Amino acid sequence: MNKDQIRWIFFDLGETLIDESAPISESIRQFTEQAALLGYTFRPDQVQAALQEAYRKFAPFPMRSVMEAWVPSEEHRAQIKRGMTYRKNMERPFPSALTLLQSLSRQYRIGIIANQGPGTPARLETYGFSPYISVCCASAEAGMEKPDPRFFLMALEQAQCRPKQAVMIGDRIDNDIIPAKRLGMSAIWVRQGDARFQPIPAGAEAPDAICETIDEIPALFIP
Template identity: 40%
Template sequence: MKLDNIEWLFFDVGSTLVSEEKPFLHRLYEIADAVNEPFDAIQNKVTQLYKEKKKGEQVLIQEYGIERPRWRSEDEELFPESYECLERLSKKYKIGVIANQLPGTAARLEKHGVLKFIDIVIASAEEGLEKPDRRIFELALSRASCKPENAVMIGDRVDNDIIPAKKIGMKTVRVKQGMWKYWDALGEEEQADFEVDDLNAVIELFGWKFENN
C-alpha cells in the first residue's frame, strides 16, 4: 500500500513515542511486594496474560484484590528515536497525538522536548473520550480539518489504535514496542497497513517523501 496524499501523522504516546518500561516495572515490583510473590513470577504471569491479549498487570490487580499502584509518569522516557522521528517528519507532515493519557499530556511532551513538533494533542483525560471510541479519532480529524484517507494512525496497540483507525478510513502503522508487541494480529481487521519494530522504521517508511525532494 502506498502512502500517497497523506497530510497528517497521528501518534500514540505510551510505548510509541514514550517508553513506559520503568513505570511499568515499578508497578510490577509493587504488585509483587503487595502479594508477597517473587518479582520474576509476577513478570512471567503478566507477560503470559499480554500474550493472551489481556492487560496483564490489571488482571492480576483484580484477581489479587489489591490497590492499584500509582502510575509513575515522571519515570517515562522518550524512546531514543522519538525526537529525530518527529523532527524529521514534521518537515513534511502535520503531526498530531491521539492518546489515552493522564492529565497534562501536552506538558509532558513539552518536558520531553518534542511538543514543538506537534500541531494537535488529543488526550483522553482532557477530552473525556478514550480510545478505542471512534469519536476521539473523529475529534482529532475534525480539529485537523483532515479527511481520514489523508491521515495515518501510528501506535502500538491493535485494539486501541489499529482497529478503530482502520474502521474510519485512516491508514495505520503498528509499532511493535512495549508489552502489546505480543498481540498476534488475526484477520484483516487487526492487521495494520504497515508493521515496524521501532520509530527508525517509521522514519524510513515516510522519510523518502521529503529526502528525495
C-alpha cells in the first residue's frame, strides 16, 4: 500500500465499525429455540462453531448455509425463519470507531461500502458518524451488494476517486479484501467477528495489512 497515493478510506460496517456480536448471539438463540420446536436439538455453541466454519469456507451467507446443512426440510427452514428476527437495535459501534473516523477524516476522505438493510444513513447519524463520512454506499439503497465489483465502482465513482487512490477496510476476505484488490484498491483486513477465521489469499489478492482490531488502524495512516 502506497500511503502517499491514498486519498479515500472506505469502511465496511458490520464487525468493522459496528459490533454485531450481540444480535448474532441473539439470532443463534432464536435459531436453536425455533429448531427445538420442530424436534431439532442444537446447542448455541454448536451453531457458533458451524458459523465460524461457514465463514472459513467463504459461505456468502453463513447462517443460511448452516440452516440448509442442519435442517434438510425446506418447510422447516421456512418455519424457523418466520420465528426469527434480527435485532438490529442490539448493534453498537465499537468503542473506538467514532474517534477513528474523527482522526482519519482530518487527512483523508471517508466512505462506506457495506451490505446493510434499509436505513443505513439514519443509523450513521445516530452513531455520530455522519459528519465524517462523505460517501455512503449501502446495499439496500444501492440495489447491489458486495462482493459485486460494480458496488465498489459505484462508490469510487461517487468519490471521483481512482482505485489506486483508495483503500478498503473490512472484516471479510471474500466480501471486502478480494474484490477491492481485484479492482486495484489497497485493502486492510480487520480480524474482528467470525470472519477472522477466513484463510488469507496468496499473491495479488492478499491484504496489504492485517489488524486484529480497528484500534491498530491509525498507526497505518497517521505518523
